[in-house]
Amino acid sequence: MISANGLSDPVLKEIDRCLTAHELIKIRVFGDDRADREALLHDICTKLQAEPVQRIGKILVVHRKNPDQMGAAKTAPGLGTRPASRGGATVPRRHGAAIKPHGPSAALRNKV
Numbered sequence: 001m002i003s004a005n006g007l008s009d010p011v012l013k014e015i016d017r018c019l020t021a022h023e024l025i026k027i028r029v030f031g032d033d034r035a036d037r038e039a040l041l042h043d044i045c046t047k048l049q050a051e052p053v054q055r056i057g058k059i060l061v062v063h064r065k066n067p068d069q070m071g072a073a074k075t076a077p078g079l080g081t082r083p084a085s086r087g088g089a090t091v092p093r094r095h096g097a098a099i100k101p102h103g104p105s106a107a108l109r110n111k112v
Contacts, residue, residue: 001028007043016048019064024053027060 018025029037041052041060050064
C-alpha cells in the first residue's frame with residue numbers, strides 16, 4: 001500500500017521484496033489524483049525494472065520475472081510425473097471421446 005506519504009524507500013524495498021517472491025503483485029494507492037497514480041506506476045516500474053500490467057482504479061498491478069524461480073521450476077523433482085489415475089482404462093464414449101472410469105464399479109464395466 002502506498003499512503004499519502006508517497007513512494008518512500010521502505011515502501012519501494014517492500015515492493016521489490018514482494019516482486020522477488022511473487023512476480024505479480026497488486027499495489028493499493030491511497031490517493032485520489034489519477035495522474036499521481038500513473039506517475040507512481042511509472043516510477044515503480046522504472047526503479048525496479050518491472051512491467052506495468054494493469055491499473056484498476058486505485059490498484060496497480062505490476063509484474064517482474066524472477067530468473068531464479070524459472071530455473072527452480074525447470075529442475076523441480078517430480079515435475080510432470082503424476083501417478084496415473086485409478087481405473088487406468090478408457091471407456092469409449094459416443095462421438096469418439098473417451099472418459100476414464102472411477103470407483104469400484106469401473107472394473108465391472110470393463111468386464112462386461
